[in-house]
Amino acid sequence: xxxxENAPIRIVLAKLGLDGHDRGLKVVARMLxxxxxxxxxxxxxxxTEMVVTAVEQEDADAVGISMHNAGHLTLAPRIVKALEDxxxxxxxxxxxxxxxxxxxxxxEAGVAGVLGPGSSxxxxxxxxxxxxxxxxx
Amino acid sequence: xxVRQWPPVASEDSTLISLVEKASEGDRRSVGRLLTLVERxxxxxxxxxxxxxxxxxKSHVIGITGAPGAGKSTLTACLARDLAVSEYKxxxxxxxPSSPLTGGAILGDxxxxxxxxxxxxxxxxxxxxxxxxxxxxxxxxxxxxxxxFGFNPIIIETVGVGQVEVDVASAADTVVVVVTSGWGDAVxxxxxxxxxxxxxxxxxxADRPGASDARRDLELMIDLSQLTGQxxxxxxxxxxTATEGEGLDEFKKAIFEHKELLFEGEQxxxxxxxxWKAEVRSRLDYLLSEVAKESIENLEEEKSSSPGSVxxxxxxxxxxxxxxx
Numbered sequence: 524x525x526x527x528e529n530a531p532i533r534i535v536l537a538k539l540g541l542d543g544h545d546r547g548l549k550v551v552a553r554m555l556x557x558x559x560x561x562x563x564x565x566x567x568x569x570x571t572e573m574v575v576t577a578v579e580q581e582d583a584d585a586v587g588i589s590m591h592n593a594g595h596l597t598l599a600p601r602i603v604k605a606l607e608d609x610x611x612x613x614x615x616x617x618x619x620x621x622x623x624x625x626x627x628x629x630x631e632a633g634v635a636g637v638l639g640p641g642s643s644x645x646x647x648x649x650x651x652x653x654x655x656x657x658x659x660x
Numbered sequence: 661x662x663v664r665q666w667p668p669v670a671s672e673d674s675t676l677i678s679l680v681e682k683a684s685e686g687d688r689r690s691v692g693r694l695l696t697l698v699e700r701x702x703x704x705x706x707x708x709x710x711x712x713x714x715x716x717x718k719s720h721v722i723g724i725t726g727a728p729g730a731g732k733s734t735l736t737a738c739l740a741r742d743l744a745v746s747e748y749k750x751x752x753x754x755x756x757p758s759s760p761l762t763g764g765a766i767l768g769d770x771x772x773x774x775x776x777x778x779x780x781x782x783x784x785x786x787x788x789x790x791x792x793x794x795x796x797x798x799x800x801x802x803x804x805x806x807x808x809f810g811f812n813p814i815i816i817e818t819v820g821v822g823q824v825e826v827d828v829a830s831a832a833d834t835v836v837v838v839v840t841s842g843w844g845d846a847v848x849x850x851x852x853x854x855x856x857x858x859x860x861x862x863x864x865x866a867d868r869p870g871a872s873d874a875r876r877d878l879e880l881m882i883d884l885s886q887l888t889g890q891x892x893x894x895x896x897x898x899x900x901t902a903t904e905g906e907g908l909d910e911f912k913k914a915i916f917e918h919k920e921l922l923f924e925g926e927q928x929x930x931x932x933x934x935x936w937k938a939e940v941r942s943r944l945d946y947l948l949s950e951v952a953k954e955s956i957e958n959l960e961e962e963k964s965s966s967p968g969s970v971x972x973x974x975x976x977x978x979x980x981x982x983x984x985x
Contacts, residue, residue, distance in 0.1 A: 530700050531763055531789070556764035561787045564768045576777060577770060580784055582692040611689070 532655055534585040535577045537565035539598045544619075548589040551618055551638075551647055555587075558648035571598075571605040578606065578613055584655045585635075590619040600632035607633075614654035618642070676704070680711050683809045688782060691809055695784055698801040709801050715808035717932075720919050722813050723832030725820040725854065730838040731864035734902040735911065736817045737773040742912060743813065744779035751782040751811035753802055755795065755818040755825065758787040765789075769817070782811060788825070796942040799828045800935075813919075820854045830857040831935050833928065834918045838862045839878070842870025855881060860914050861897045866907065871899050893921060951978055 536552055538545055545567050552562045563581045565573065578586060588602060595617055603615050614635035621629065621637050629637055635654035638647055676697075682690035694712075697704040722739075724732050736752055743750040754769035765787035773783050784802070788795055799816065806814045816832055818825040829835060837858035855861075855878075863874045878897050896914045900907030922928045955974045962970065 530696075531765075531787075552766050556759060556766050557762050559762045559764045561758075561765045561767060561785075563770060563785050564766055566768075566771045573774070573777070579689045580692050580777075580782055582689075582696040609689075 532560045532585065532651065533563060533581060533583045534560055534587055534651060535563045535565060535574060535581060535583045536587045536589070537569040537574050537577075538567050538589050539569055539571065539574075539602065540594060541568065542590060542592040542594065543567060544591040545589070547591070547619060548587075551587065551589065554644040554647045555651065557644065558651075560648070560651065571602050574602060575605050575609050575611070578611055579609065583613060584658070585651055586613055586615045587651070588615060588617050590617060590621070593620070595619070595621050596625060596628060596632075599629060599634050603633040612658055614657060616650055616654050618647070676707050676711065683805075684715075686809075691782065691805065692784070694805045695802050698805060699786065699789075699798050701797065705798075705801060708805065712801075712804045712808035716804045717807065719807040719812035719814050720834070720923075721803055721807075721832040722815045722834045722836065722915060723829030724815060724817045724836045724838065725826060725829035726838030726862075727840075727843070728819050730820075730840050730843075731862075731900075731902045732817050732819075732838050733769050733772045735836075735838060735862060735864065735900065735908075736769075736815055737776045738902060738905070738908050739912060739915070740773065740776035740781040740783070740815060741779050742908070744776060744781040748813065749780070749782075749811050750776075750813055750815060751784070751806040752776070752815045752817065753784050753786060753799065753806070755786045755788060755799070755816070755828070757819060758789045763789065782806070795824050795828050797946055800831065800939050826854060826857065827938075831938060833922055833931060834915055835859045836862060836915070838864050839874060840865045841868040841874055843874055856885070858895045859918050861895055862911060863897060863899045864902050866899045867901045867904065875899060893918075948978075 534555060536548055538548055548566070552564050555562050563577060563583060565577055574586060577583070586602065586606065588599065590598065599615065599617050606613050606615065615633070616636040616638065617629065617634050618638040621639060626637060635657065636650040638650055642650075679690045679694055683694055694708050697708050724736050726732050733754065736754070740750045740752050752769075752773065754767070754773075756765055756767045756769065758765040767785035767787060769785055770777065770783055773781070777783050786798070786802070803814050803816065816829055818829045820826055820829070820837070835857050837854055837860070839861065841863060861878050863871050863878070875897050882895060896918075898907055898910045898914050900911055902908065922931070952974065955978065959970070
């Protein structure tokens with residue numbers, strides 16, 4: 524049994540703070556499931572600490588955060604940093620409403636990918652896979 | 661389906677030793693990684709099993725199973741939270757089904773386990789996967805990891821559909837079966853399966869009509885059945901409304917009473933030796949089926965021979981082989 528084992532990507536999905544628009548996240552969860560990934564769904568009202576704990580315990584490969592209330596410039600860098608501080612090499616993908624003018628700032632903050640409205644299931648899965656593929660580089 | 665190659669470093673001994681060391685110092689990320697190694701099976705899983713086997717055997721393992729939507733997660737969450745708040749260091753292994761079509765899964769148990777997690781319980785979600793050897797191989801190994809690093813009790817939560825899921829939960833020291841108010845009638849209660857493995861019944865959602873009927877039907881079922889090999893006493897029935905917190909103290913008390921009864925006598929060693937044998941069996945099944953797989957893949961159809969006779973011939977040849985990879 525000297526073969527390498529293949530395993531599905533495990534991704535933690537959450538919404539941070541008081542943003543209550545979770546329909547998009549639920550749809551994304553389903554898209555990723557259908558792309559063969561294991562989705563650890565945390566849902567609404569999460570804190571950065573809760574996400575970090577989940578990533579540690581679930582040994583997740585990626586984090587997906589959904590944002591619809593313009594908190595992305597505050598919250599996305601915070602979660603990237605919290606993961607880094609915890610020594611976790613886990614890419615963060617952000618989905619939701621992110622104006623194009625903020626994309627550069629998001630990339631600078633270390634966000635691995637941004638998915639806007641209208642992203643197809645294919646776009647979502649590809650974005651996560653590419654983000655995971657950059658791990659450890 | 662997209663698959664990712666596991667970095668080969670994981671099978672290097674040095675990595676494993678440092679993971680085990682860190683895990684024994686209480687590093688939860690290392691515990692998380694060791695669980696992944698076991699879940700993925702193969703060589704690394706074997707190495708983790710060797711490293712954790714002698715360290716384990718101290719923890720009380722609780723299995724919670726029942727139909728989808730019966731309230732297992734909510735009950736598990738309440739139990740884990742209360743244990744974490746008091747002097748315990750509980751771990752939860754929450755198993756959810758993988759999609760048979762895509763292999764993906766949505767693991768939603770953490771949604772209900774927020775408070776338990778904040779109180780310090782270690783929660784790990786797991787998909788049933790079609791992974792090498794399946795659930796029956798991975799779950800005991802993962803429980804052993806928790807056990808080896810001081811988590812106690814360990815709660816396995818599985819959906820009570822499918823023989824493997826039921827088997828996995830019933831390989832616990834204390835087996836809890838959750839049903840709901842108005843879930844069926846006396847005939848349902850006498851159907852075999854899930855109900856025969858219980859050490860403790862929970863009738864949940866008692867705010868709905870039918871809780872006392874469900875209780876009566878279960879009592880009747882228990883009256884009529886002989887104590888099964890596994891039971892140490894007549895299974896208790898607890899009525900709860902988990903979402904309102906009603907009946908939870910009785911639920912915890914019943915679990916602890918069962919545990920004390922188990923650990924008082926020889927029951928625990930009888931049960932664990934049975935479990936040990938069952939695990940050897942599922943590992944053996946797995947090894948044999950892996951070898952058989954190759955013989956079957958290379959097989960050419962012989963129209964003149966019956967499938968049974970070909971299988972016997974293959975088995976004879978395999979038994980001559982003295983080497984299992």
